[in-house]
Amino acid sequence: MKQHVVLPIALALSQALILSACGGGGGGGxxxxxxxxxxxxxxxxxxxxxxxxxxxxxxxxxxMTTTTTTTTTTTTTTTxxxxxxxxxxxxNPEVMVASTAPATLAPLEVxxxxxxxxxxxxxxxxxxxxxxxxxxxLGKSNDAATGxxxxxxxxxxxxxxxxxxxxxxxxxxxxVYQVSVKYKLPVGKSAVMMLRHDAQPWNSIAxxxxxxxxxxxxxxxxxxxxxxxxxxxxxxxxxxxxxxxLIDDFQMVESKPNLMTFSHGQPVSPLFTGIHVNxxxxxxxxxxxxVKMMRxxxxxxTWGAMQPTDAPVDFSTNAAARRLDYYVFSYRRPDVALMYTxxxxxxxxxLDPTRxxxxxxxxxxxxxxxRFVRQIGTRYKGHIRYWEMWNESNYSLFWTGGPVHLAExxxxxxxxxxxxxxxxxxxxxxxxxxxxxxxxxxxxAGARDHVDVLSYHHYTENGPVANAVFxxxxxxxxxxxxxxxxxxxxxxxxxxxxxxTPLCAGVDLMQExxxxxxGAVLTMAASGVxxxxxxxxxxxxxxxxxxxxxxxxxxxxxxxAYQSVAAWLAGATVQDSWCEATHCVLRLQGxxxxxxxxxxxxxxxxxxxxxxxxxxxxxxxSVSGATRFLLNxxxxxxxxxxxxx
Numbered sequence: 145m146k147q148h149v150v151l152p153i154a155l156a157l158s159q160a161l162i163l164s165a166c167g168g169g170g171g172g173g174x175x176x177x178x179x180x181x182x183x184x185x186x187x188x189x190x191x192x193x194x195x196x197x198x199x200x201x202x203x204x205x206x207x208m209t210t211t212t213t214t215t216t217t218t219t220t221t222t223t224x225x226x227x228x229x230x231x232x233x234x235x236n237p238e239v240m241v242a243s244t245a246p247a248t249l250a251p252l253e254v255x256x257x258x259x260x261x262x263x264x265x266x267x268x269x270x271x272x273x274x275x276x277x278x279x280x281x282l283g284k285s286n287d288a289a290t291g292x293x294x295x296x297x298x299x300x301x302x303x304x305x306x307x308x309x310x311x312x313x314x315x316x317x318x319x320v321y322q323v324s325v326k327y328k329l330p331v332g333k334s335a336v337m338m339l340r341h342d343a344q345p346w347n348s349i350a351x352x353x354x355x356x357x358x359x360x361x362x363x364x365x366x367x368x369x370x371x372x373x374x375x376x377x378x379x380x381x382x383x384x385x386x387x388x389x390l391i392d393d394f395q396m397v398e399s400k401p402n403l404m405t406f407s408h409g410q411p412v413s414p415l416f417t418g419i420h421v422n423x424x425x426x427x428x429x430x431x432x433x434x435v436k437m438m439r440x441x442x443x444x445x446t447w448g449a450m451q452p453t454d455a456p457v458d459f460s461t462n463a464a465a466r467r468l469d470y471y472v473f474s475y476r477r478p479d480v481a482l483m484y485t486x487x488x489x490x491x492x493x494x495l496d497p498t499r500x501x502x503x504x505x506x507x508x509x510x511x512x513x514x515r516f517v518r519q520i521g522t523r524y525k526g527h528i529r530y531w532e533m534w535n536e537s538n539y540s541l542f543w544t545g546g547p548v549h550l551a552e553x554x555x556x557x558x559x560x561x562x563x564x565x566x567x568x569x570x571x572x573x574x575x576x577x578x579x580x581x582x583x584x585x586x587x588x589a590g591a592r593d594h595v596d597v598l599s600y601h602h603y604t605e606n607g608p609v610a611n612a613v614f615x616x617x618x619x620x621x622x623x624x625x626x627x628x629x630x631x632x633x634x635x636x637x638x639x640x641x642x643x644x645t646p647l648c649a650g651v652d653l654m655q656e657x658x659x660x661x662x663g664a665v666l667t668m669a670a671s672g673v674x675x676x677x678x679x680x681x682x683x684x685x686x687x688x689x690x691x692x693x694x695x696x697x698x699x700x701x702x703x704x705a706y707q708s709v710a711a712w713l714a715g716a717t718v719q720d721s722w723c724e725a726t727h728c729v730l731r732l733q734g735x736x737x738x739x740x741x742x743x744x745x746x747x748x749x750x751x752x753x754x755x756x757x758x759x760x761x762x763x764x765x766s767v768s769g770a771t772r773f774l775l776n777x778x779x780x781x782x783x784x785x786x787x788x789x
Contacts, residue, residue, distance in 0.1 A: 227765045230757060230773045232747035237726060239775075241739065243751040245722035245729075248401045251322075255313050255396035259284070259293045267295050269311055273379075276305015285390055289326040289360040294392040299382035308379040312342060313396060315369040315376035318609045318723075320616075322366040322397045323378050328390040329356025334383045338581070339367050342375040347578040349376075349617055352624055353383075353588055360392070366620050368403055370577075370613040403616040404721040407672035411717045413631070415481055416669060417710045418677030419690075420636070424467075424475060427696035431681075431703060434710030438476055439483045439635055439677040440528075441535055443467065446488035447516055448503055454492045454512065457519055468520075472527050483530035483571065483635065483677075484520070486557065487542055495545060506545030510556050517560045525565050531557060532571040532635060536601060537586070538579030547582055551589035558594035574599035574635055577614065580621060587625045597674070598622055598632045604639040604664035607742055608728050611664060615671040631674035638679050638688050639664045654687045658701035659777040661688075662709045662760045663728070663740040666778055669713050670721035670730040678706060705760035705778075712738060712758065712780045715789065727775060735789055736782040745776035754781035 259267050266272065266282045274280060278301060285296040297309040315321060321339060329335060338351035350367035369376065378396065380389060418437030449464035450457050459465045476482060488503045489495075493513070495506035507513045521531075533554045537543045543550065550573055561568040572595040575583045579600070587595075598621075602614050618632050639660035661678070668676050683689025683702075690703035699707065716732040723729075726746045730738040739748065750771045757765045757773070758780040773779070 277303025280307035448488035538582035547586035633675035740778035
């Protein structure tokens with residue numbers, strides 16, 4: 145395995161480089177096979193109390209052949225050697241792994257309203273949610289898209305709150321809900337329609353602002369439900385007082401498709417594996433993790449730090465500017481792309497410098513921001529190619545200036561950076577898990593015309609299904625805004641052990657974090673995420689670090705896991721991928737199958753006979769003749785005649 149390279153730090157830069165991580169929200173490792181696991185066991189047939197039929201599958205030249213044999217307690221089969229760490233354990237659930245993604249459930253209509261019933265206030269199944277003193281008026285209208293009636297909803301007064309017309313229904317995690325509805329609004333008037341989670345944290349999972357033209361129009365909203373099973377609703381919210389909106393021909397359909405199909409047939413992005421390195425100066429290590437992107441957020445190089453006064457950035461005396469120079473010109477490797485994230489408005493340029501959180505309020509004069517963008521864009525031309533428009537823009541710790549103002553900053557940055565170098569890419573302001581509504585408004589305000597990449601932050605806490613759901617919903621959001629062609633990146637995240645992740649019940653928290661993190665990386669690759677930057681090399685806490693602080697040279701369990709998974713994925717093409725209740729699968733063309741548990745350990749029986757198994761500590765283990773294994777961590781099973789990787 146390659147050793148980590150530790151470079152000396154120039155004495156003249158030492159004071160500028162030493163900086164602890166701020167806390168921002170929340171690889172081509174060697175593929176040489178390591179020594180096989182010293183402890184191996186011969187797997188023997190499982191004795192059964194009665195004769196039974198067992199389906200045995202094998203894969204030959206890309207096709208699967210299934211034969212059925214009869215076994216009894218006295219039948220002897222060919223002995224297969226399984227490393228002890230992969231031997232199936234009695235008492236675990238037994239899972240037969242499918243050879244392809246399981247069939248999806250047919251769409252089921254779960255709600256419909258034609259508004260033909262007799263009602264004077266609200267149609268059956270519909271309600272109004274008024275809060276903060278809001279007042280609204282509901283009734284039946286004779287103006288209908290079809291038939292003779294529709295639901296009318298008018299906001300009279302907002303007070304300090306709002307009023308929503310809603311239709312509620314139970315939602316299930318991982319299921320997709322699609323609403324089809326007709327609406328009518330006066331010309332020039334707008335409203336917001338959304339699918340919402342009606343329990344803590346009461347966030348919308350999909351929404352769209354609709355514009356009236358005086359005629360009946362059709363809207364379709366679709367989203368997967370990321371939370372544990374709970375009540376949800378379709379809601380209508382006004383943007384204008386005393387403006388009736390009419391609703392007709394409502395239908396809600398529930399389905400459970402494979403959420404990962406976007407990635408199928410696509411190569412894993414060459415920029416997929418990324419990292420944050422935030423404590424440069426405390427160390428100067430560049431471990432061979434296989435990363436291809438370094439995000440420069442939380443490196444002490446914000447706008448506010450680099451330009452504390454209304455004067456050009458001084459790269460000879462300003463510590464933050466010198467630090468950015470070091471990252472760009474000395475520390476990063478030639479094959480690693482850089483992403484700079486705009487954040488932290490300096491006090492002199494702030495929209496409201498009197499507030500303690502002036503850094504978040506916005507920019508008083510767009511030209512001041514334009515000058516900063518022009519200066520750093522020119523200095524780092526050809527070195528920094530990716531420019532992210534704000535960090536966690538729906539989180540008040542970083543931004544309170546609203547989506548419209550942020551869209552203006554995006555336009556300014558795009559104009560300057562594209563003029564400097566047409567190869568520069570504008571990454572949209574990212575949002576955290578509850579920020580889809582902010583992102584919708586930001587794109588509607590004009591940002592959609594200036595961005596090349598959509599971005600979000602997702603810290604994996606609730607298992608792979610929630611992770612896949614979040615990316616699926618981002619894909620649907622992109623489609624609603626005509627941006628299906630754009631890549632979608634998760635520019636910051638890690639895997640967090642909480643009480644809702646049973647895998648974290650193990651004694652070795654660092655090992656559990658490593659396995660969760662590896663599973664999260666695989667889930668994102670299986671879903672088609674274009675870039676994922678682990679936060680951070682040094683870790684938000686010691687158990688999350690990829691590099692040991694004892695010597696800034698040794699990879700932790702998490703570091704080895706990241707390195708291993710990066711090697712599995714580098715240069716690969718996704719053939720198939722899916723998640724089930726107990727496990728997830730990622731098939732890589734010409735290489736093999738990656739499998740990882742959804743929550744708890746299971747015993748799996750594969751539909752093919754692998755020639756080797758790769759584990760997240762970098763080992764390649766012989767498993768000749770075996771098909772049944774313990775799955776308590778991500779494992780990559782090589783197929784026969786696999787390409788070298």
